Amino acid sequence: MVSTPTHVRRFLGAADEDAMALDLLRATIRSGARDRSGWRTLRSLEEWTMAQLELLDVDTEQVLTSPAVLDVFASVRLVTKRAPARLRPRSGLQLRFTIAALLDTLEPDFIPELLKQTRQRAAGDSIFAAQLAESRAEIERLIPKVAALREAELAAVSTELEDHDDPPVVFLTDEEGAKLGLAVVIVLFVVLTVAAWIASEDPGKDDEAEEDDGGGGGQDGDEDPQTPT
Secondary structure, three states: OOOHHHHHHHHHHHHOHHHHHHHHHHHHHHHHHHOHHHHHHHHHHHHHHHHHHHHOOOOHHHOOOOHHHHHHHHHHHHHHHHOOOOOOOOOHHHHHHHHHHHHHHOOOOHHHHHHHHHHHHHHHOHHHHHHHHHHHHHHHHHHHHHHHHHHHHHHHOHHHHOOOOOOOHHHOOOHHHHHHHHHHHHHHHHHHHHHHHHHHHOHHHHHHHHHHHOOOOOOOOOOOOOOOO
């Protein structure tokens, strides 16, 4: 059962896809700190993100200001906002399954190709270029919200992380690590939005997944949370 604050956030966010995606993001970060499977999910996302940055030839120091990265985020956001996702409360198991499936499904060079075609279309379509610019501005406004959420969740799970020397970058707090950690969290936010949008295209599968999971339990729906080792 969800807490009252979470329930109210979901109620107020019913018409706000960002609010719902942030709620999913919060649950995923907590899951990553509190059980092994969630920890592995964040590791996989970290590795995937680093591989994409290398393909885009983006240095980790500039990841949040890189025109290439921001254009990719803006393109994804533009697509998902045209056909809004059915962002519903999900268990930690469902979140991890969806993220893993999405990362496995995308071709290794999907992101560079997305950037290439996005820029080509923007160069020849002024309306699309304007929509892309607006979407990019929305992403830039979202970054501080995601950063604040990350800081709050790091404080909430600090006890669970005390005994671990090599956590996923999501949980790093030193100056250099925090930049990359925030970048991965923002990638996670975008991935969750895409995953929810994909699920909304086939609601039958989403319903079946909820039945198979049995509703879950614990803080974010996991039945047997364990501190990662």
